[in-house]
Amino acid sequence: MADLYALDLAFDLLDSTPEAVLAEVRRQLAPNTGLLCARGPACRVRGVLVGEFAPTEHGGWALTGRQEIHAELLPALEDFLLLVAPHIRPPGPVGRIRHYEHEAPDLLVLREGRVVQLALDPR
Numbered sequence: 001m002a003d004l005y006a007l008d009l010a011f012d013l014l015d016s017t018p019e020a021v022l023a024e025v026r027r028q029l030a031p032n033t034g035l036l037c038a039r040g041p042a043c044r045v046r047g048v049l050v051g052e053f054a055p056t057e058h059g060g061w062a063l064t065g066r067q068e069i070h071a072e073l074l075p076a077l078e079d080f081l082l083l084v085a086p087h088i089r090p091p092g093p094v095g096r097i098r099h100y101e102h103e104a105p106d107l108l109v110l111r112e113g114r115v116v117q118l119a120l121d122p123r
Helices: 019-029 071-087
Strands: 004-013 048-055 061-070 092-099 106-111 114-119
Touching: 004 019, 004 071, 019 048, 019 061, 019 071, 061 071, 071 114
Parallel strands: none
Antiparallel strands: 004 061, 004 092, 048 061, 092 106, 106 114
C-alpha cells in the first residue's frame, strides 16, 4: 500500500512577508526540489498537480498548490507551514490533506499563529 496524500493549499501571504520566507516558497515550487514542484496528472489522488505563486492586486502574495505527497514528506510539510504561518492573512482555512484511500480530507486551519489539522470524518 502506498502512503500517498492529496495536499491542497490556498492562502495569501502579507506584503510584509520577509524575503527569506518568499524565497523558501519559491524554492518549494521549483522543479525537482520542493513539496509543490510536481506538475501534470496525479498518480493516485486523481486530478492535476499544480503550484502557483503570484503577487496579489492588494499587496502581498497568493499561493495555490495541489500535490501528491508521500508520508515521508509530512515533516517537511509541517516545517514549511510553520515557516509561512506567521505571514498568512487572515486566520482561517489554508488547505486540506487526505490520504489517497480516504473519502474525506482533514482541514488545515491557521489558529493562533500555527496550522492545525482538523479531521472532518472521525476514522
